[in-house]
Amino acid sequence: MPSGDIGLIGLGVMGQNLALNMNDHGFAVVVHNRSRERMDRFLQGPAQGTEIIPADDLPTLCAALRRPRKLLLMVRAGDAVDQLLARLLPQLEPGDIVVDGGNSHFADSERRYHELAAHGIRFVGCGISGGEEGARRGPSVMPGGDVLAWPELRPLLQSIAAKVDGVPCCQWVGPGGAGHYVKMVHNGIEYADMQLISEAYHLMRVGLGMTPEQIKDTFLQWNRGALESYLIEITAHVLGQMDSNGVPLIDNILDAAKQKGTGKWTSISALELGAPLSLIDEAVFARYLSTRKEERQHAQTAYSLSSVAFSGDLHSAVAHLHDALYASKIIAYAQGFMLLREAAQAYRWTLSYRDIALTWRGGCIIRSRFLNNIGEAFANHPQLRNLLLDDYFVRQVSGAEPGWRQALRLAIELGIPVPAMAAGLSFFDSYRRGRLPANLIQAQRDYFGAHGYERIDRPRGEVHHSDWSRSGEPASGEE
Numbered sequence: 001m002p003s004g005d006i007g008l009i010g011l012g013v014m015g016q017n018l019a020l021n022m023n024d025h026g027f028a029v030v031v032h033n034r035s036r037e038r039m040d041r042f043l044q045g046p047a048q049g050t051e052i053i054p055a056d057d058l059p060t061l062c063a064a065l066r067r068p069r070k071l072l073l074m075v076r077a078g079d080a081v082d083q084l085l086a087r088l089l090p091q092l093e094p095g096d097i098v099v100d101g102g103n104s105h106f107a108d109s110e111r112r113y114h115e116l117a118a119h120g121i122r123f124v125g126c127g128i129s130g131g132e133e134g135a136r137r138g139p140s141v142m143p144g145g146d147v148l149a150w151p152e153l154r155p156l157l158q159s160i161a162a163k164v165d166g167v168p169c170c171q172w173v174g175p176g177g178a179g180h181y182v183k184m185v186h187n188g189i190e191y192a193d194m195q196l197i198s199e200a201y202h203l204m205r206v207g208l209g210m211t212p213e214q215i216k217d218t219f220l221q222w223n224r225g226a227l228e229s230y231l232i233e234i235t236a237h238v239l240g241q242m243d244s245n246g247v248p249l250i251d252n253i254l255d256a257a258k259q260k261g262t263g264k265w266t267s268i269s270a271l272e273l274g275a276p277l278s279l280i281d282e283a284v285f286a287r288y289l290s291t292r293k294e295e296r297q298h299a300q301t302a303y304s305l306s307s308v309a310f311s312g313d314l315h316s317a318v319a320h321l322h323d324a325l326y327a328s329k330i331i332a333y334a335q336g337f338m339l340l341r342e343a344a345q346a347y348r349w350t351l352s353y354r355d356i357a358l359t360w361r362g363g364c365i366i367r368s369r370f371l372n373n374i375g376e377a378f379a380n381h382p383q384l385r386n387l388l389l390d391d392y393f394v395r396q397v398s399g400a401e402p403g404w405r406q407a408l409r410l411a412i413e414l415g416i417p418v419p420a421m422a423a424g425l426s427f428f429d430s431y432r433r434g435r436l437p438a439n440l441i442q443a444q445r446d447y448f449g450a451h452g453y454e455r456i457d458r459p460r461g462e463v464h465h466s467d468w469s470r471s472g473e474p475a476s477g478e479e
């Protein structure tokens with residue numbers, strides 16, 4: 001009688017740690033890895049003394065699993081998943097469940113869901129966040145796809161997930177590619193959070209002339225308040241690390257940020273769906289610009305840096321920066337949830353924004369105290385159009401606004417780039433303004449292309465056109 005509860009394929013860092021986590025929670029885990037050597041190293045190393053069972057090949061793995069089979073794929077996103085599915089399919093039976101736990105693109109998960117459904121296989125595209133430590137001790141888990149798989153997977157996924165106040169950071173997201181979509185937006189927000197923290201660090205280090213040690217202490221202090229989060233916490237640790245030559249390690253790290261593409265996917269999706277994700281976009285662009293290291297060095301020689309030195313009160317400058325970081329962070333999350341709303345509409349998903357916030361409270365890279373407030377906002381108003389319209393966030397942003405402006409004024413004066421914080425403030429200034437200069441854009445479009453415009457004194461949808469070559473008076477009136 002097969003006794004395996006779950007088959008895990010792919011023993012990379014995430015796969016190994018999830019296998020150990022599931023084993024700890026009493027599940028009989030059968031593992032397989034294409035390279036036997038890696039599997040042996042795992043079994044003789046971290047998995048020694050556990051109940052984890054190795055399988056030499058896919059038929060052996062599938063034969064060892066209880067029906068309906070549950071399989072968790074932890075292989076590299078992209079072709080590798082399709083190739084594995086093609087080899088796996090002949091070993092499966094209708095009703096079996098395949099979970100892709102990698103960082104797959106949501107459109108691939110949507111396609112795989114349909115392809116496997118045609119064979120009676122229940123497919124789940126499952127975002128998993130938290131890196132190595134999260135996978136081992138409790139990640140944030142975002143499953144979506146075939147909802148009929150959820151009752152079978154729920155005990156397993158919720159038991160291995162992180163818990164906050166006893167609530168598992170794992171809730172069903174929605175059909176098709178919804179799970180991986182939510183993970184993608186998580187990563188877009190992750191890029192934004194990291195960029196914002198880096199801008200704050202840059203302003204303190206270069207603009208205010210603070211040492212890594214002083215900045216570390218500042219982040220530690222901020223981590224005791226509204227900004228409390230995993231990313232602020234690890235930033236403080238990073239800043240406290242010394243290199244072997246006695247210099248803070250951070251000063252010896254090359255300033256060219258890499259990426260695997262999930263932030264870019266978020267921006268692409270936002271452009272396609274018409275969601276103005278300006279802050280998140282800037283975070284993605286900032287990574288691209290950072291990689292042009294030599295070009296930047298040439299530009300620095302061509303232009304020379306600003307000679308304006310900071311001369312104000314350090315304590316208040318740091319306090320303003322705190323507010324700038326906090327307010328910008330709120331904008332980043334507001335934009336992320338805005339995109340989720342657009343996607344839900346475009347793909348006809350029913351998403352629970354409250355559950356998504358609760359899922360991100362623990363285990364994942366963007367985990368923070370602040371996600372409790374987001375969860376509450378959506379619990380109070382499940383159809384809230386934008387976080388910025390929630391009473392709590394109105395108070396928070398209004399309170400931080402003066403400091404936000406002061407910090408950006410200072411950054412501009414000192415020539416310190418703050419693309420994400422500035423994009424956040426511009427977004428805010430646009431969003432909260434009932435009238436924008438788009439009237440002029442409409443007039444220009446009508447001028448050169450006769451594209452027509454709506455009037456503020458006429459019903460929406462009624463199109464007008466002017467003969468601009470004469471006096472700007474309506475040419476033919478209503479169209």
Ligand code: 6PG
Nearest residue numbers: 129130131187259260261262365
């Ligand atoms: C997570 C992370 C993870 C991501 C890496 C690196 O939620 O655990 O988002 O999925 O792959 O952190 O991403 P980049 O290489 O794109 O920075």
